[in-house]
Amino acid sequence: xxxxxxxxxxxxxxxxxxxxxxxxxxxxxxxxxxxxxxxxxxxxxxxxxxxxxxxxxxxxxxxxxxxxxxxxxxxxxxxxxxxxxxxxxxxxxxxxxxxxxxxxxxxxxxxxxxxxxxxxxxxxxxxxxxxxxxxxxxxxxxxxxxxxxxxxxxxxxxxxxxxxxxxxxxxxxxxxxxxxxxxxxxxxxxxxxxxxxxxxxxxxxxxxxxxxxxxxxxxxxxxxxxxxxxxxxxxxxxxxxxxxxxxxxxxxxxxxxxxxxxxxxxxxxxxxxxxxxxxxxxxxxxxxxxxxxxxxxxxxxxxxxxxxxxxxxxxxxxxxxxxxxxxxxxxxxxxxxxxxxxxxxxxxxxxxxxxxxxxxxxxxxxxxxxxxxxxxxx
Amino acid sequence: xxxxxxxxxxxxxxxxxxxxxxxxxxxxxxxxxxxxxxxxxxxxxxxxxxxxxxxxxxxxxxxxxxxxxxxxxxxxxxxxxxxxxxxxxxxxxxxxxxxxxxxxxxxxxxxxxxxxxxxxxxxxxxxxxxxxxxxxxxxxxxxxxxxxxxxxxxxxxxxxxxxxxxxxxxxxxxxxxxxxxxxxxxxxxxxxxxxxxxxxxxxxxxxxxxxxxxxxxxxxxxxxxxxxxxxx
Ligand SMILES: Nc1ncnc2c1ncn2[C@@H]1O[C@H](COP(=O)(O)OP(=O)(O)O)[C@@H](O)[C@H]1O
Ligand SMILES: [Mg+2]
Numbered sequence: 001x002x003x004x005x006x007x008x009x010x011x012x013x014x015x016x017x018x019x020x021x022x023x024x025x026x027x028x029x030x031x032x033x034x035x036x037x038x039x040x041x042x043x044x045x046x047x048x049x050x051x052x053x054x055x056x057x058x059x060x061x062x063x064x065x066x067x068x069x070x071x072x073x074x075x076x077x078x079x080x081x082x083x084x085x086x087x088x089x090x091x092x093x094x095x096x097x098x099x100x101x102x103x104x105x106x107x108x109x110x111x112x113x114x115x116x117x118x119x120x121x122x123x124x125x126x127x128x129x130x131x132x133x134x135x136x137x138x139x140x141x142x143x144x145x146x147x148x149x150x151x152x153x154x155x156x157x158x159x160x161x162x163x164x165x166x167x168x169x170x171x172x173x174x175x176x177x178x179x180x181x182x183x184x185x186x187x188x189x190x191x192x193x194x195x196x197x198x199x200x201x202x203x204x205x206x207x208x209x210x211x212x213x214x215x216x217x218x219x220x221x222x223x224x225x226x227x228x229x230x231x232x233x234x235x236x237x238x239x240x241x242x243x244x245x246x247x248x249x250x251x252x253x254x255x256x257x258x259x260x261x262x263x264x265x266x267x268x269x270x271x272x273x274x275x276x277x278x279x280x281x282x283x284x285x286x287x288x289x290x291x292x293x294x295x296x297x298x299x300x301x302x303x304x305x306x307x308x309x310x311x312x313x314x315x316x317x318x319x320x321x322x323x324x325x326x327x328x329x330x331x332x333x334x335x336x337x338x339x340x341x342x343x344x345x346x347x348x349x350x351x352x353x354x355x356x357x358x359x360x361x362x363x364x365x366x367x368x369x370x371x372x373x374x375x376x377x378x
Numbered sequence: 379x380x381x382x383x384x385x386x387x388x389x390x391x392x393x394x395x396x397x398x399x400x401x402x403x404x405x406x407x408x409x410x411x412x413x414x415x416x417x418x419x420x421x422x423x424x425x426x427x428x429x430x431x432x433x434x435x436x437x438x439x440x441x442x443x444x445x446x447x448x449x450x451x452x453x454x455x456x457x458x459x460x461x462x463x464x465x466x467x468x469x470x471x472x473x474x475x476x477x478x479x480x481x482x483x484x485x486x487x488x489x490x491x492x493x494x495x496x497x498x499x500x501x502x503x504x505x506x507x508x509x510x511x512x513x514x515x516x517x518x519x520x521x522x523x524x525x526x527x528x529x530x531x532x533x534x535x536x537x538x539x540x541x542x543x544x545x546x547x548x549x550x551x552x553x554x555x556x557x558x559x560x561x562x563x564x565x566x567x568x569x570x571x572x573x574x575x576x577x578x579x580x581x582x583x584x585x586x587x588x589x590x591x592x593x594x595x596x597x598x599x600x601x602x603x604x605x606x607x608x609x610x
Contacts, residue, residue, distance in 0.1 A: 002491070003490065003491025003492075004491060005491075006491040006492065006493055006494075007488060007489060007490070007491035009494070010487075010488035010491070010494065011488065013494070014485075014488065017476075017477060017481070021475075021476035021477075267475075270472075271474055273472075274472045274473075274474060275485065276457075277433060277466055277468070277472070278461075278466060278485060278486040278533065278534075279457060279460055279461030279486045279489060279537065280457075280485075280486075280488070280489050281453075281454060281457045281458075281489060282453070282457075284488065284489045371433070371434060372433045372434075372457075372460075373428040373433040373434040375468065375472060376424055376427070376428055376433065376468065376469075376545055377424070
């Protein structure tokens with residue numbers, strides 16, 4: 001066992017020296033290879049994080065949201081609607097919600113103002129998302145003023161900043177007390193923005209939807225599962241397009257790598273002849289070349305993956321954002337929660353490191369099995 | 379110690395350019411002596427040397443090393459025997475460019491899995507022995523011809539082989555360096571190593587360092603002459 005390890009160490013030493021001796025070839029390959037891993041990993045990390053984010057967002061939302069329609073457009077829910085729905089079997093909880101958009105002309109940004117249903121916020125206080133914390137430099141205890149659409153200025157005290165995780169939902173959020181909300185937007189008393197319904201059994205969601213339509217013909221129930229499906233299809237479509245583009249790049253890389261790795265230079269062939277003549281076995285030569293392929297691709301993989309991680313989670317996927325404009329429109333700007341999926345890393349590893357390592361091994365077979373006496377006849 | 383029995387070697391067998399380079403050779407290389415294979419160019423010296431050194435297999439005939447028939451062994455075992463028993467010095471030196479002298483010297487030690495420190499220590503002893511210690515870390519392409527050959531000798535000796543094999547070792551050396559090289563060979567033979575050379579250089583063939591000369595012509599052994607020391 002010990003000599004085996006020692007031997008592999010020697011072979012790795014030798015192969016590392018060989019790479020250093022052929023700097024141009026090794027570096028060129030490494031750069032191209034790293035770029036490829038970088039692009040692949042960026043897309044993979046980004047879509048994965050985005051999908052997770054969306055799932056997490058929707059996990060907290062009610063199974064059904066009921067909107068009232070007038071002339072096919074979303075309108076306020078007048079008083080008495082919740083009572084009209086009455087008791088429907090399977091509905092756990094019904095709640096009228098209050099939310100709306102506010103355009104901040106100072107920063108030219110849109111915020112979502114919302115009345116928190118799961119927490120109490122004192123009159124005159126607000127809870128803000130991380131985007132506001134950044135752009136308006138707010139922190140707990142600060143005062144902030146918004147000019148309402150009526151023209152008058154309202155001042156609030158920031159009670160708390162929401163946690164940074166899951167920024168996709170909470171980045172631009174401003175939570176407040178119901179009375180403050182109605183006063184700020186001059187919201188008609190007793191009206192709500194929409195109605196949220198929680199249904200425990202997923203199989204009953206559609207039934208409840210049908211019953212809602214019966215009870216309130218001028219309303220539109222929006223089921224969470226449909227929203228989820230829409231999201232999923234948008235993501236899948238975008239990802240598919242990216243992957244189509246990428247496969248072209250991968251193909252080009254494959255040809256490039258094949259040429260670089262597969263073609264043994266005359267110098268390399270000569271060296272292999274020498275090594276065999278001085279007592280290296282065919283297996284030693286092959287193992288040495290295996291390490292070469294493995295080292296190059298492993299290094300490229302590590303550097304490419306780390307760069308992709310930084311790109312996605314610290315630079316907001318800036319390089320490829322234009323390609324994915326669809327998502328950008330979906331939501332202006334947000335930082336994703338950094339996360340790594342083991343299976344995804346493994347897949348990426350297998351699809352980058354293995355083919356290259358194999359490509360370095362194929363041509364070596366012939367060179368390594370040539371008779372050692374050829375070196376006497378150069 | 380190294381015996382050949384009825385060795386024949388053919389190139390391109392069955393093709394129009396089929397060529398019998400060796401046509402039935404019997405010989406017995408004595409231990410701890412310097413033996414030379416001489417003959418005109420194309421007479422089969424190098425071919426015979428590759429068979430003696432287990433670099434190639436004969437088409438027919440038997441090779442016996444210390445009484446053991448090794449001609450039928452699989453490649454793996456043959457490589458192992460070659461690494462342990464033989465050290466090679468090639469006409470073009472065949473050093474690996476870009477590596478330093480000492481790194482070239484330790485290469486034959488890699489497959490055996492000897493720790494690096496041990497290999498380096500052994501290489502340093504060999505370098506010092508050949509007055510080359512000061513060139514330890516020089517890239518081999520910067521060395522002179524004589525220095526390159528001494529590095530090649532060190533490399534050949536790394537695994538402490540019983541038998542040293544050299545093909546036309548003085549072809550790239552001037553007379554002074556050739557004489558120095560022969561002096562090194564004598565020391566090695568006196569220390570108990572068996573040395574086999576090919577050469578058509580009179581300086582080598584007629585040297586007093588040489589103990590036995592085998593003359594080849596057209597793939598056949600035409601003469602064997604013992605020249606120097608008394609045989610035990
Ligand atoms: N691989 C080979 N294929 C065909 N012919 C060869 C090969 N190697 C050597 N020969 C031929 O065998 C003969 C002996 O060659 P060699 O042993 O190199 O002679 P020497 O070393 O005495 O000059 C030459 O005629 C040479 O052309
Ligand atoms: Mg020759």
